Amino acid sequence: MKNFLFVLRHPPHEGAGIRESLDMVMTVAAFDQSVRVLFLDDGVFLLKLGQCPHNPNLKPTSPLFAALEIYDVEGLWVEQESLAERGLGLANLILPVQTIRREEIAFFLATADIVVAC
C-alpha cells in the first residue's frame, strides 16, 4: 500500500476542474490505498461555507468534499496559517477538518509516497 497525498492550493472555479481532482482522490480510495487531502493557501476556499448554488455553471465546490466521507478518505487537512491569512476560521468551513500547523507540513509531505498537486 502507498500513501497518497493530494495537495489543493487553488480556489474554486479556476484552473483544473475540482471534479477531476476528486475523481483521482476517489480512485485512490477505491483501490484501498492510504489517501489524505491537504488544503493549502487559496485551496482552503474550496471548503468555504456559503458558496451560492444559484448559478448552475458555478456550482459550489464545498459539498463535493463532504461526499468524500463515504469513500474512506482518511483525512481532510487544512493548514491553520492558510485559514488565518485569509481571515477564515474553522467555523467558515462546510465540514469538520483536521488542522495542521505550517511547521508540520514538511513532515506531512515527507511521509507521503505520492504527492499529487492539484
Next chain:
Amino acid sequence: MGVLHLVNRSPGESLALAQCLERACAGDAVLLLESGVYAVLKDSVFAPTRLVESMPRVAIHALAPDLAARGIAAEEVLAGVVLIDYVGFVELSVIHTPIISWN
C-alpha cells in the same frame, strides 16, 4: 533524503516559490524550472533574499536550459544556486522522494 519541490512559476507573478519555501525543510531540494528560473536573477527584488535565507537548509537548483531559453546568463544568477540540466533533474528525482509540483 528529503522532498523535491518543483517550482515553475515566476516570483514576479505568483506566490508559488514563497509558499514552497515556507513549507520546505532541511534536507529538501528545490528545482526552479520553466518560468520559475526568473527567481535566480540576483538583482531582482522578488526572490533573492528568500532564496538566500533558505539556502543553508534547502538546496536550490535551477534548470540551465530554461535559463538559456530566457536569456539569463551565468553572471546574472544568484550565488549558491546550482545549475543543472535534464540529466541532473532526473538524478535529483532519483535521490529525493516524494516530488511535489508548486504551480
Next chain:
Amino acid sequence: MKFAIQINSAPWESQGCETAYQFSRAAISLGHEIHRIFFYYEGAYNGLRWMAPPEEETPLLRRWSALATEQSVDLVICISAAQRRGLLEQTEAKRVGKLDDDLAFGFRIAGLGLWIDACLKADRFLVFGA
C-alpha cells in the same frame, strides 16, 4: 528506476509538456524506465491527432509518438478527461454515435485505473504542467 509521469497541460498552454518530454528522454538515456505517461485535465489535448502547428514549430505530437514507438513508453489519455474535451477515439466515438477518430498514433485512451496502476508500480511520480 521506474517513473510514472502525469501531464496536466495542453501542448501550448505551458512549457510543462516540453519539460516532461525532455525529462523522459533524459531518464531513458540514464537507463531508467518511463513506465507510463498519463495525460489528465488539459493534458488530454496532447493526444489530439489533428494538431497542425505552423511548420517552424516543433511537432510535439510526432515526438510523443516516437517516444511510444522507439522506447515502448505507454502514453495514456484519461478517458473522462478526453470525453469532457471532445476527444474521442474510434471505439468510444462509435459507442456515442459519432464519426470521430481523434487519437494520435502512439496514444491509447483508458481510465484512472491505469493512472493508479502506474503510481503503484513506479518508484517515482512527477506531475508536469500548470
